[in-house]
Structures are given as C-alpha cells and as structure tokens.
Amino acid sequence: MKHIVAVSDKKQLGKFIDFPHELYKADANYVPELFIAQQDMLTPGKHPFHKHSSLQTFLAYDGERIVGRIAAIQNNNHNTINGVNDGFFGFFDCINDQETADLLLNTAANWLKERKLDTMVGPVNFSTNDICALLIEGFDGPPVAMMPYNAPYYLSLLEKAGFHKKVDLRAYRFTAGNYNDRSSKLVTALQERLTRSNIVIRKINVKNFKQEAAAIREVYNKAWDKNLGFVPMTNEEFDYTAKDLKMIMDPDFCLLAEQDGKIVGFALAVPDINQVLIKIKRGRLFPTGLYKLLTQKSKIQGIRILLLGVVDGYRKMGIEACLYGLIIQAFQKKKMTYAEASWTLDHNDLINKPIEQIGGELYRKYRILEKNLN
Template identity: 30%
Template sequence: MRTVRQVETTRDWTDFKTVAHRIYRDDPFGLPDETIDLDRVLIDPPSSIAATRRTCAFVAYSDDEPVGRIVAIHDLNFTGYTAEPIGFFGFYEAIDDQAVADSLLDAAAQWLSGRKLASMSGPFGPSMFYSAGIVVDEVPKLPLIGMPHNPSYYANHFEKWGLVGIKDFYSYLFDDPCMIYNRPEYARHMQIFEKIRARSEITFRPMKYRSLRRDARIVQGLYNKTFTNFWGYSPLSYVEFLELLKMMLPILDRKLTLLAELHGKPVGFLMAIPDANVAASRAARFSSRWMRAAATLWHVKRRGKSPVIDGVRVDMLFVDPECPDKAVASLLIMELSQRMRDRGYTRVEAAPVLDDSPWMKGSVLTRVEHTPHRTYRIYNCDLSTIPGGSS
C-alpha cells in the first residue's frame, strides 16, 4: 500500500534521507552522500534564514518502505520582492513509479495552494541560489560539483503530472581551458584581449580567508546589484551567502576565487570550484562516510603530479552593471585561465548558464563556437489546474 506522510520527526527525516540512497545505489554516476548539507540548508537552517522560508517535506512509502520524497517551499523573500504568488518544490527523489510521483507532487501542490500561492515551480534546492532544475540529457554523466544529478525518468514524472518546462540552463565544457592561448585559430582573439588588458585598470585579488566575512558582504552586495533583472532573482541575504561559503570552504581553491577591483572598488567576482565529485567518486569505495570525506579532501588539496581533480566548475561570475570598464567579465575569465594553467587544471565547465544572461553577451563564450555540454530544466504549473489546487 502506498501512502504519503508529512515529515515531522527525526525518524521521518531519516526516511527522507534514505530515499536518495535507494535511488542511486545502482547508479554508476551516483555518489553516496548528499550533495549539500541537508541539516544546515533544510532541516535546521540558521534562524535568520528559516524566518524567510516556509517548507513542508513529504515522504512516500510503499508497504512502509520510503520510496520517494519532496519538499514544498514558500520563499517569503521571493514573493515579497516579486509580488508574484509562486511557490517552489525541491529535493525531489522517487522510484520510477508514476503513482508515487503523482502522490508527492499532489502533496506539495496542495500545501502551496493552502498558502494562497497560484503556481508551483521547481525543482529548487531550496532556492535558485543553491541548485535548480533537473538534468534532461539523454547520456548520463558524472554530476558536476554543486549541480543536479537525477534519473532520466524524472522529466516524465513531472510532465505526466502536469508540469511544463519553462526555463533551460546549460553547462559549457572546455577540455582545453587555455585554448585561446594555445590554438592558432584564436590568435586574433588573443590579440584583441591583450589590447583590452593592456589598457584596462582592473586588478584582481583572491577572497581572503582571514577576512571572509567582509569579503562575503562585498560579494553579496555585488550579487544583488548585478542580478536585479535576472530571471528568478530575489535578494540574497548576507547570512545565506556566508553559510554557502562556509559549506564550500573545504573544497575551494583560494586562488580561483577572484574579486575584480577598479581603483580599489570591487566591480566583479568569479568563483571556480574544483570538481570534487571526481574525487568523491574515487572515495565511494569506502563504507565510512568519514573516510569518504577524508579521501575526497585529500584528492582536492593534492595539486602535484597527476592530480585526480583535473577540472573546475565556474559557479559564479558577475559584474557591477555600473562599472565603466565593460570588459571585466572577459578579463576575469582570462585571469582564471592563467591561474588554472598555473595550478595544473586542464578542464573547465561553466554552469549554470542562461544564454541571455548579461555576462554571457560580453564574455569569452561569445567569441568561441561552442555548444552546451549539459542541459538543466525548470518546470512550472498553474495550481488552479491541479485537483485540490487553488481556484
């Protein structure tokens, strides 16, 4: 017998986490641990973050075995900023059973409807700032650090229930991150960039761990100034950004977190994260979670000969729209390329990228011919069309 229960107890949360292990235990690209710290992000977030978000988690059972999960999310910051009655869902995992999918999505939709929200979008984990969408590529790949990974049937689950894809994001893979330096066909582009760099007064510095809080506030301010008109944007709080940075600190390469400054004023930011999932896949053979974490971090920090981690993901890139130097995005990417070369990285993947994002139009990606490597999709539905939804 199938049932759906609202998560309320510690045991319920254990079942919630167990679902992911069931879904990915036979997945050659699945990793044994959660990609984010569920306790800090979802179950027991800092009070200042919890005050801006209302959530309700559900677990689906088949004969008392947890077989699916979902979280309904009311982001008070988002609805307050946009004045749009949009609710979210996220943290979705389920076996390949449409009845299970329907029961979970029904539960999330009805909870959001009860909060007077008119539509439901997702999946988000728990907001666009953390993780968004599902992978809809036909060919499975090892997940990119910090990006979604899921069975291919999730898209069918969503679409058969009534969700419609509303936005696609992409990743762009460069297996030669210094190609603009190395390949003869880009010699003209290189000459142009050298001229731009020679006349630019932009300087770069890494984020400083000893002044992490101050730099976090600088980056948070830049983010909110840059993305005001960005699809799905709502203001990012300093506390939430600092929490994310703290989670990522163990795997960050400090030399790849770059603040761009013009006459001492911060005008841009780029953060590239070593693709620790490559190391995590190597460490998956250990049964102990502690051993897996230790082995992963050992590979992350090892930058000698033949390192396991050969690539990075460009996670954040944004520029103050009022900056008079319009080449900052390109200069940041060029600076990153040089630093990657010096650090021995040979692969870079930029994700998530909207083709119409402002920095995309002025960055290196528009100067080289490239097609997306992966595609991620966000879905939406009008809750008034769902049984038990808003009327």
C-alpha cells in the same frame, strides 16, 4: 498500498536524505550529497532560509518501502522581491512510477494551496541560489559540483503530472587544449587598459575572508538582480554559503575586480569536489569519508566556473574577458583537464555567445518547470 508520510522527526529526516542513495545505487554517475550538509539545510534553526520562509518534506511509501520524496517550499523573500505568488517543490526523487510521482506532487501542491500560493515551480531547493532544475540532456557522466542529477524519466513524470517548461538552463564544457585562449593571451593588455580606469583585478584575500565576502555579497546581489526569479541572499544566507565554499575554494580561481577600493565585479570557479564526493558512501564523512575529502582534494582535475558578475556601469569594459582570461591561465598552470561553465539561462545570448566563441561546448541542459495551482 502507497501512502504519504510528512517528515516530522530526525529519524524520518535521515530516511528522506538517504532515499536517493537507494534509488541510484546502481548508477555509476550518481554523486551523494554530504549527509551533514543536507541535514543542516533541512533543519529549522540550522539554515538561515528558515528565518524568513518555510517548507515541509514528505516521503512516499509502498507498504514499508520508501519509493519517493519531495519538499513543498514557500519562499517568502522570492515572492516579495519578484512580486509573484509562487510555491516551489524541491528535493524531488521518485521511482519510475506515475502513480507515485502524482501522489508526491499532489501532496506538495495541496500544502502550497493551503498557503494560498498560485503556482508550483521546480525542482528548486529553496531558490535559484541553491541547487535547482531537472537534468534533461547530457546523462553521460556525473554532475559537477553543486549541479543536479536525476534519471531521464523524471521529465516524463513531471510532464504527465501537468507541469510545463518555465525556463531551460545551460552547462558548457571546456576540455584542456580544446578552447580559444585568446582572452588568456590578451590578459596583460586588458589589465593595462583597465588600470587606466583605476580598475585592478586581484585574488581574494583569504586572511580577510569575512570582509571580502561582505563586499562580494553586495556585487552578487546587484549583478544578478535582473535574472529570472533571482532573489538576493540575506546576509546570513550569503555568509552560510561562503563558509561552505571557503572549504573547497582555491584563491587562484576567486578573483575580484576593484576600482579605488570598491568591488565592481568578481569571478568564482570552484574545484569539482564531486570527483571526491562520488567516492564517499552515502555522503557520510565518518569513518572514512573525511579522510578521502582531505587527501583527494588536491587530485581534482576539473573546475566549475560558478559565478561571473559585473555591476551595471562597468560592463563591456573588458572586465569579464579579463576575469575569464585569468581563470584560463590558472587552469592551464595547474594542468587541469576540464572545466564546466554553469549554469546560464538558455536565452541569455550576452553570456552564451562569448562562452561558445572561446570553445565552450553546450553539453548539458536543465529545465525548471511550473504548473498553475488554481
């Protein structure tokens, strides 16, 4: 008989984190999340999200066998900043069974209703600053760094449970030699033009990482403030994320646009660490995972262009093209084979058209869904 258990201790949390490994053990494209990172994220006191918001994780059982998991999430900062009353669901994984999916989703919905929230949005793991959305097109390979992955049947489970599209997200792929590198060739001219406005583009100073990260945080929160459902990171949340990114970051792919010492834009591409994580069994760093992480990081052949933002008043000056061009130059110099630009909003032509013009291939789509709780 199927039933739900609310996760309430460390042992159950371990089972919650490990469930996807069982579900996808025959799927060659599945990339396990690092266990320690997931444990910290979901443990109050470990991740700064828990200082302003709350969640409850649940496991679905069929007899003694785990058949699904979900988290019900109340993100107070999201609701305050956007003037909404949303609830989220995240960390959703389920066998291909509608009864199980309904049981999980209804349990999460009831938790959100008890907190008088009006809508249920997801999958979103805390906020759109974190891993979010459902893969709906492009199941032919592993996800790149910090992008979601799920079986194709998830969309049907959610739609039959009453969820409908809120927004679609896009991922574009570039392959070596198969893109327009005009912006790369124009970098020198673009930089000279920007210099006349006292704007310079430089690599991040890793030795002064803390101060650099604080400046980037300010730009990040300003540059994305009009994006759908965006919620600025708290200082602690940004520092937490920056600390994680620093471990995989390549300074050649972290660029800052600066005018008279003030950061006005930045771009960040990260090595596709999933090329290594896919080989780390069940996301465990010990006994062999850490060795693989340390020794194989230099062999990564791809990047994810994760962020590119310019604050109001500095857009359309050529900063964006210059940042892209410098990333392409670094990509070429390192003889990498692929890059993914992700994610972008489906309707954001201001970003999507330039990506397509330089040869980006729309190869994956993701969806955030919602359902009214009233």
